[in-house]
Amino acid sequence: MSGLRVLAAMSGGVDSATAAARAVDAGHEVTGVHLALSSNPSSYRTGARGCCTLEDARDARRAADVIGIPFYVWDMAERFHRDVVEDFVAEYAAGRTPNPCLRCNEKIKFAAVLDRARALGFDAVCTGHYAQISDGILRRAVDAGKDQSYVLAVLTSDQLGHAMFPLGDTPKIQVRAEAARRGLAVADKPDSHDVCFIADGDTKGFLARRLGQAPGQIVDETGAVLGEHDGAYAFTVGQRKGLRVGTPAADGRPRYVLDIEPVTRTVTVGSAEGLDIGEIIAARPVWTGGGPPAEPVDCLVQLRAHGGAHPCTTWLDGEAVRIRLHRPARGVAKGQAAVLYAGDVVLGSATITGTSAITPLARVP
Amino acid sequence: MTANPTSPVYLDHAATTPMRPAAIAAMTEELARLGNPSSLHAAGRRARRVVEESREQLAEVFGARPSEIVFTSGGTEADNLAVKGLYWARREGSRRRVLTTSVEHHAVLDSVRWLEEAQGADAVWLGVDLAGLVRPEVLRAAICAAPEQVAVVSVMWANNEVGTVNPVRELAAVAHEYGVPFHTDAVQAAAQLPVDFTASGADALTVTGHKLGGPVGVGALILGRGVAPVPVLHGGGQERDIRSGTLDTPAIRAFAVAASECARCRVDEAARLAELRDDLIHQVLAAVPDAVLNGPPPGPDRLPGNAHFSFPGCEGDALLMLLDANGIACSTGSACTAGVAEPSHVLLAMGADHSRARGSLRFSLGHTSTKRDVDALALVIGEAADRARRAAAR
Numbered sequence: 001m002s003g004l005r006v007l008a009a010m011s012g013g014v015d016s017a018t019a020a021a022r023a024v025d026a027g028h029e030v031t032g033v034h035l036a037l038s039s040n041p042s043s044y045r046t047g048a049r050g051c052c053t054l055e056d057a058r059d060a061r062r063a064a065d066v067i068g069i070p071f072y073v074w075d076m077a078e079r080f081h082r083d084v085v086e087d088f089v090a091e092y093a094a095g096r097t098p099n100p101c102l103r104c105n106e107k108i109k110f111a112a113v114l115d116r117a118r119a120l121g122f123d124a125v126c127t128g129h130y131a132q133i134s135d136g137i138l139r140r141a142v143d144a145g146k147d148q149s150y151v152l153a154v155l156t157s158d159q160l161g162h163a164m165f166p167l168g169d170t171p172k173i174q175v176r177a178e179a180a181r182r183g184l185a186v187a188d189k190p191d192s193h194d195v196c197f198i199a200d201g202d203t204k205g206f207l208a209r210r211l212g213q214a215p216g217q218i219v220d221e222t223g224a225v226l227g228e229h230d231g232a233y234a235f236t237v238g239q240r241k242g243l244r245v246g247t248p249a250a251d252g253r254p255r256y257v258l259d260i261e262p263v264t265r266t267v268t269v270g271s272a273e274g275l276d277i278g279e280i281i282a283a284r285p286v287w288t289g290g291g292p293p294a295e296p297v298d299c300l301v302q303l304r305a306h307g308g309a310h311p312c313t314t315w316l317d318g319e320a321v322r323i324r325l326h327r328p329a330r331g332v333a334k335g336q337a338a339v340l341y342a343g344d345v346v347l348g349s350a351t352i353t354g355t356s357a358i359t360p361l362a363r364v365p
Numbered sequence: 366m367t368a369n370p371t372s373p374v375y376l377d378h379a380a381t382t383p384m385r386p387a388a389i390a391a392m393t394e395e396l397a398r399l400g401n402p403s404s405l406h407a408a409g410r411r412a413r414r415v416v417e418e419s420r421e422q423l424a425e426v427f428g429a430r431p432s433e434i435v436f437t438s439g440g441t442e443a444d445n446l447a448v449k450g451l452y453w454a455r456r457e458g459s460r461r462r463v464l465t466t467s468v469e470h471h472a473v474l475d476s477v478r479w480l481e482e483a484q485g486a487d488a489v490w491l492g493v494d495l496a497g498l499v500r501p502e503v504l505r506a507a508i509c510a511a512p513e514q515v516a517v518v519s520v521m522w523a524n525n526e527v528g529t530v531n532p533v534r535e536l537a538a539v540a541h542e543y544g545v546p547f548h549t550d551a552v553q554a555a556a557q558l559p560v561d562f563t564a565s566g567a568d569a570l571t572v573t574g575h576k577l578g579g580p581v582g583v584g585a586l587i588l589g590r591g592v593a594p595v596p597v598l599h600g601g602g603q604e605r606d607i608r609s610g611t612l613d614t615p616a617i618r619a620f621a622v623a624a625s626e627c628a629r630c631r632v633d634e635a636a637r638l639a640e641l642r643d644d645l646i647h648q649v650l651a652a653v654p655d656a657v658l659n660g661p662p663p664g665p666d667r668l669p670g671n672a673h674f675s676f677p678g679c680e681g682d683a684l685l686m687l688l689d690a691n692g693i694a695c696s697t698g699s700a701c702t703a704g705v706a707e708p709s710h711v712l713l714a715m716g717a718d719h720s721r722a723r724g725s726l727r728f729s730l731g732h733t734s735t736k737r738d739v740d741a742l743a744l745v746i747g748e749a750a751d752r753a754r755r756a757a758a759r
Contacts, residue, residue: 031686119752120686
């Protein structure tokens with residue numbers, strides 16, 4: 001396909017710049033847009049985080065100059081704040097662990113931006129994500145280390161139909177080399193990490209400023225109180241460090257966060273075995289790899305960004321999805337996405353709402 | 366829609382206007398010549414002569430004495446010098462009030478805000494009417510509240526966004542009744558209206574080169590002979606010790622050449638632009654019937670080259686992008702941070718709500734504008750507004 005009117009979202013990084021250049025090479029009419037996501041951007045990058053500063057906007061503009069495409073800045077700060085930042089805070093407050101990149105793709109890049117682009121006459125939105133689309137189906141990127149299909153799996157077929165990921169077939173190292181060859185100054189810019197709207201990387205501090213002190217108890221699996229905390233939002237299921245539990249466990253083994261109960265703000269800790277999850281229930285499924293399964297299907301599930309793929313059996317349970325893991329997995333947090341794969345093909349995704357240990361929640365129908 | 370980059374349509378002369386060929390020639394010639402106008406030797410004297418001849422030309426164009434022209438790097442610097450310099454010169458005891466309007470260019474607006482935040486000034490923001498006009502009685506009432514405490518008054522001659530022309534002579538007269546110095550930013554007025562410093566009664570007046578066909582980077586503060594602002598830039602003592610810095614001979618010469626040429630054809634040009642502008646307004650309103658013309662109706666209260674609309678239900682930056690894709694250059698006429706459009710402070714001051722302020726575009730005509738430009742806009746504005754409206758409705 002060529003000759004489409006393509007809106008290239010340009011963060012100021014090497015990936016989105018190279019993606020935009022490739023879209024031009026493919027014969028599309030490309031316009032570059034930098035999304036301003038902060039209403040009060042700082043001037044310079046601090047550390048490796050990058051996409052929200054005036055310097056990043058300038059990098060994006062210079063890349064567009066080199067590629068030779070028109071360039072604009074779109075103010076998405078209000079939408080981003082409401083749909084991503086506030087959602088992030090609310091999810092933590094509810095004892096869940098959100099993925100803001102996934103939410104940004106779902107609500108901003110392939111919703112607010114795509115809708116606006118289509119209304120303005122564009123056919124597609126192009127980004128520097130590492131993933132592939134073939135025949136409307138989302139697949140993992142060739143570069144397994146960079147694969148971002150997990151944070152894109154929330155997109156619907158309609159959204160995927162208007163998305164373009166030109167980098168999915170190329171290893172990152174080659175993308176950098178290509179960017180250098182194209183004369184893009186961002187070729188050796190460091191990768192962005194962590195949460196883009198938390199400039200100093202201190203998620204706990206950010207949440208504490210937003211949510212204030214919300215003290216609660218830290219208990220073990222028997223309910224015995226081991227200590228106090230200033231806010232349950234500072235904990236994630238599977239977390240080991242920073243529990244500040246005074247008395248060592250009876251068996252002397254390390255303890256992990258097993259559960260967060262938001263109403264009573266109780267954090268339950270216990271041994272590693274307590275993290276073992278055998279079955280997952282997940283809500284709001286999106287099926288892009290051939291529709292919802294008519295009967296239980298054996299496939300793979302990924303339970304967090306950069307996590308492994310676990311063999312499982314999955315089936316529909318009313319509006320929800322049940323996922324039976326063939327071998328227990330650890331560190332499964334509510335609020336994260338469960339993304340189902342057949343090989344490298346994304347079948348669909350859903351948001352984890354509940355987990356259980358070994359005992360099945362229900363029989364496979 | 367088809368992009369047509371081969372024949373761009375430039376409707377943003379209020380941002381900057383093409384340099385006049387005579388100015389380019391004069392500047393190019395001068396760039397190849399040697400001499401610091403402050404040097405005492407022959408090369409210096411030659412450069413000095415060019416500067417002084419240019420000063421005389423500009424004085425004639427703007428109805429001032431040559432000694433009243435203080436060269437600056439442009440409008441922003443001249444505004445800063447006038448507002449800060451006159452405040453500092455007159456600040457004494459409780460004399461700390463600075464009177465200005467809520468529709469000024471940011472060069473004045475932010476200077477006054479800074480004086481308020483950092484220099485103990487007491488800013489008084491004069492309101493405007495629905496057309497953006499400052500009424501002399503509004504100024505009088507504001508001064509009357511405490512006349513002896515007013516340090517300086519600054520009111521723009523013509524507004525850069527909506528083209529409103531203020532009654533500068535009457536406003537200056539009101540300030541003078543109370544012995545208060547009056548500054549006016551005439552950057553937008555200078556290319557299209559007869560700007561006569563002496564007749565205006567102003568004590569300080571800002572002009573700049575690139576809005577009338579000269580180069581960017583040169584301007585002047587026209588200062589009455591008895592008016593002595595405290596300098597912002599200190600150094601070699603050039604320009605009456607008010608503005609230090611080596612004089613930019615090539616730019617100053619080109620500024621003078623452009624201003625003289627502009628003045629020679631101003632009357633005919635103003636009439637020509639007003640007619641084109643009226644055609645533009647007519648055609649835009651025909652294509653987008655619910656568009657609203659902001660600012661005063663066409664006539665003596667409006668710059669002849671200015672047309673400014675709100676397009677209900679649209680976002681200005683989406684419209685701008687669609688027009689740009691069709692080779693048409695215009696402006697949302699608003700301040701930018703990383704290119705992010707803020708709703709226009711001018712429209713907000715005129716009583717517009719945020720959505721009307723966001724959905725606005727300025728089309729400004731100048732010396733190279735033709736009917737072809739207006740017709741090209743008329744051809745695409747209807748569809749662009751439809752699309753922008755659909756995009757905003759999402």
